[in-house]
Amino acid sequence: MSIAKTFLGLLETGPCHGYDLKRTYDERFGQDRPLAYGQVYATLSRLLKHGFVEVEGIEPGEGPERKRYAITDAGVADVGRWLSQAEKPDLYLQSTLYTKVVLALLTDRPAAEVLDTQRAEHLRLMRELTRRKLDGDLADQLICDHALFHLEADLRWLELTAARLEALRMEITA
């Protein structure tokens, strides 16, 4: 996900300091991966350089000065373009798992166990996300559901592949 575009979107709701921007980002989108301060200020520097944000004011404090950032018209246009564009669907062709299955078949190892091991791990993660969803607010539910649907799609691939292992073995060892 583009941190820069997300910052622009957040700044469009009103100017704020880098610290507040990070806090809002972490609360809404960070989940288990909060931003490092270095990332925050490096991103803001780039946005400044491109003219998408500007420093609206500087407030002296006990520590370093606190800059208050505001989005520019160019920034609003940029975030608008981003929101209106479709994201490229992620494709996992030639994934690590596919490679493992093929290698297991080529080396006469139990390929079905490769798939079962992965299946168990997917289900474990799905249980974890489901528990998190049940304990969370609507935002948590939506984020977890997104991940759950993707994991479910992977699981369907695992099932289909398990059912086609023999055919795959014959094809790649022919």
Add this chain to the structure above:
Amino acid sequence: MSSVAGTQQSAGAGRGSGAAQAANLQTTVLEATDLHKAFGPTAALAGASLSVDAGEVVAVMGSSGSGKSTLLHCLAGIVQPDSGRVVYQGQLLSGMPDAERSALRRGDFGFIFQFGQLVPELSCVENVALPLRLGGSKRRDAEKQAMVWLDRLEVAEVAGKTPGRISGGQGQRVAVARALVTGPRVVFADEPTGALDSLNGERVMQLLVQAARDTDAAVVLVTHEARVAAYSDREVVVRDGRTRDLGDSA
């Protein structure tokens, strides 16, 4: 009644929930060992085994025709296995007279099916009260208890309506209420969200699992949907009539 050695104790880490988990000691409530069942020349079960602890939610997964529904029917005493045994709280289910198994299904087991299978001529509150009425409860008491469960399943407003006048999601919640109204030790759910959209399916699963946890009932959940299975504590996969435990939430 046939019986076997008393209730087994196991301490499988990460298995079970509710009161049983709090005590860190699980009691096996239902256990199937080496079940075989054939329908004509087709072997539906070929050595399936499954153990369920009190308060535990176990998902039984597998593709169509894998034998998962037959396993559920054997566990619930609906179908007699050709060989192997099913033990419910120390009682051998296979070999038990029909009348005893029927009484067990009425009192100790709850059932939820894909399409609810509510009685169309009865109102929703009468549907939920039905297992209690069959068990000998007075109408007023049974319907009072049924209302408690309809309220808990967030469908109290449909109490007076017949199943044909409510939505699929509401109907399935009524079915969950009916399954839980007798305070069963084991709830058997066969594709309980199979006929529902994602949102209704999610809500039914949340309410079912929460209600089961609150009452420390075990749930045997047959499903082919991984997102539904993710509500369980553990998954067992059925392939070609055999079971394979894919581990628990530890």
